[in-house]
Structure formats: structure tokens, C-alpha cells
Amino acid sequence: FSIISVSYDCSKHYIKSAGYDWIDRASSLCKRKIFLRTTIDSISNANDSSGDDCGYLMCQYEKGNIDAIIIEKAKNCQTLMFGEVHDNALSGSPPPVEDSLYVISLLPKLKDLNFKYLALEVNKDSPPNSHSADIIHFYEAYKNKKEPLKEIYPYAKPGWTELMMVAIDLDFQICFIDVSLKNIEGKSTRDNEMFKNLKNDIFAKDKDAKIIVYIGANHIVENETYGIYTCGKKKTLGLLLSEFTHDKNYSVYMGYTYNNPAGCDLCISRFIWKTN
Numbered sequence: 709f710s711i712i713s714v715s716y717d718c719s720k721h722y723i724k725s726a727g728y729d730w731i732d733r734a735s736s737l738c739k740r741k742i743f744l745r746t747t748i749d750s751i752s753n754a755n756d757s758s759g760d761d762c763g764y765l766m767c768q769y770e771k772g773n774i775d776a777i778i779i780e781k782a783k784n785c786q787t788l789m790f791g792e793v794h795d796n797a798l799s800g801s802p803p804p805v806e807d808s809l810y811v812i813s814l815l816p817k818l819k820d821l822n823f824k825y826l827a828l829e830v831n832k833d834s835p836p837n838s839h840s841a842d843i844i845h846f847y848e849a850y851k852n853k854k855e856p857l858k859e860i861y862p863y864a865k866p867g868w869t870e871l872m873m874v875a876i877d878l879d880f881q882i883c884f885i886d887v888s889l890k891n892i893e894g895k896s897t898r899d900n901e902m903f904k905n906l907k908n909d910i911f912a913k914d915k916d917a918k919i920i921v922y923i924g925a926n927h928i929v930e931n932e933t934y935g936i937y938t939c940g941k942k943k944t945l946g947l948l949l950s951e952f953t954h955d956k957n958y959s960v961y962m963g964y965t966y967n968n969p970a971g972c973d974l975c976i977s978r979f980i981w982k983t984n
Contacts, residue, residue: 774976779817781973786918786956787949788823791925791972793963794839794865806980807962808867811922812874818876822918825910826875828868828921829902831886839865840886843872846931851876871922880920883909897925899927903948911952921945925963929971 753916782788792807834840841859846869849857854876861869875882885905894899904922911918923945926933930950932941961972965981 710981720945726852746914774979775814775817777974778814778958779821781958782818782821782823785958786916787921787958788818788919789921789923789928789946789949789957789959791959791961791963792922793926794829794868805867806872808871808908810926810962810976810980812867812871812921815874815878815880815920818920819880823920824881824914825883825917825919826880827883827885827906827910827919827921827923828872828882828926829886831888832884833891837863839863839868840884843868844884847872847876847882873946883919885909885923897942899945899948902927902945903952906949907952921949925961928959929963930957930959930973931971944971961980 778788790807790811792811828843830843831840832844834844842864846857846859846861846864849859850869850873872882883906885902885906887898887901889898892898904920906919912918921928927944928946929944930946932943932947946957946959959972959974961975962977962980965977
């Protein structure tokens with residue numbers, strides 16, 4: 709297919725699509741306006757930069773067309789996976805939010821392509837003072853109030869509340885799919901249980917559902933891997949979805965720039981992270 713050249717600017721893309729200044733809303737919630745602005749600029753600069761080393765599954769021609777490639781592929785896929793980083797900061801403090809910001813920039817166009825659901829690696833049974841607990845509290849509060857909140861959610865990973873805010877405003881249906889290890893240890897794997905949650909919560913009711921899955925980068929590879937908490941090989945969520953949708957799953961890796969995993973459809977890390 710023919711790729712139309714697209715210049716990526718996260719803030720302009722979203723503001724133009726949604727019709728209001730998301731940056732001001734997000735900064736009022738998380739008090740990170742300067743950091744967010746710097747982050748967005750770094751994404752634009754990285755995407756517009758030139759160089760000989762194009763990275764995994766990318767070429768020089770494609771550097772300015774990352775979003776166009778993803779949108780084109782999304783037209784024919786049922787599940788679209790974005791592999792993010794939520795364990796450690798890649799650089800600086802507070803932790804970066806480039807992965808969330810990039811996905812936010814695509815949400816309006818994906819909504820136009822009939823993507824209706826956003827599945828998140830969030831555990832509904834997590835204890836208080838945790839990432840999942842804060843995300844769920846934010847979801848419940850924002851969905852009811854539909855306005856910027858004064859409460860602070862210190863345990864939520866950077867960018868996740870902003871992603872939720874935009875998704876709710878665009879009328880995506882949110883699904884929390886993660887599970888506790890203590891409930892499945894020795895019996896199953898997190899990937900298998902998250903797949904079951906997707907089947908039970910979404911596919912059982914809407915077999916043709918188009919779903920965005922926002923999840924840790926290691927879960928999106930579409931081949932068997934050796935898991936930390938499992939003996940022997942395990943099927944990742946990416947592989948399970950690829951099999952279930954008959955290869956209509958598309959996986960976009962946004963993890964560490966030094967890790968280019970086999971089994972992903974597209975690796976865009978070096979184009980969204982601020983790297984030397």
C-alpha cells in the first residue's frame with residue numbers, strides 16, 4: 709500500500725482531533741505541564757530526525773510515517789497491541805510518558821476505525837496504594853464527573869490517567885484485564901488469564917470487537933517465551949490474540965530501545981523515546 713507522509717506532533721494531532729486543549733487538562737491533574745511539553749517536543753524531534761540506523765522493522769522512508777503505518781494496519785486488524793514500559797524510568801525524573809502520549813495521539817483516528825474498547829493491564833483486585841488501585845479509582849471518579857479532578861493519584865504510572873481521560877472522553881469502553889499472581893501460581897499464566905478476561909468481558913458479547921490493548925511490552929510478542937514465573941515456555945497474550953483473531957492482531961513495541969524483540973510487527977521505540 710502507499711504511505712502518505714505524516715508529520716507527527718502529539719499535541720497538535722490530539723487537540724485538532726478532539727477539539728480542546730488536553731495538555732492543560734492533564735497538567736492540572738498531574739502537575740506536569742512543563743515536563744509534558746518537553747516530552748511532546750522530544751517525540752516530535754525524534755520522529756523528524758534523520759540517520760542511517762533505522763532500527764528494527766523500520767526504514768528511513770518510514771520515520772516520518774509511524775502513525776500512518778499503524779493506522780493503515782489497524783484498518784484490517786481486530787486487536788491492536790501497544791507494548792509500553794511501566795516498571796522503570798528510561799531517563800530522568802519523573803518517569804517518562806512518551807508511550808502513553810503517543811497512543812493518546814492515535815485514539816481519535818482509531819475511534820474512527822471502529823475501535824471501541826481499550827484493554828489495560830490493570831488488576832481489579834490490587835491492594836490500595838498501587839498502580840492498579842489508583843487507576844481504578846481515577847476511572848470511577850472521572851467517568852462520573854467528566855471533568856479534571858483535584859485528587860492526586862501518586863501510584864498511577866505517568867501517562868495512564870491522561871490516557872484514561874482521553875479514552876473516556878472519546879467514549880471508549882475500558883476493560884481491566886490483569887490478574888494477581890497469587891491466584892494463578894502453578895495453575896496458569898498471567899497472559900493466559902488476561903486472554904480469558906478479554907474473551908469473557910468483550911469477545912463473548914461482541915465477537916467482532918476491535919480492541920486496543922495497552923500493556924507491558926513483553927506481553928505483545930507473538931511467539932512463545934520463557935516466563936519469569938513459569939516453568940518452560942508460555943504463550944504470550946500477543947500470540948494468543950494472533951491465534952484467536954486468525955492473524956488479525958497487530959503488535960507495536962514501544963519498550964526499551966536496547967531490546968528489539970522478535971515476534972512484534974513494528975518496533976518504534978527509538979522514534980518516541982528521547983535517546984542519544
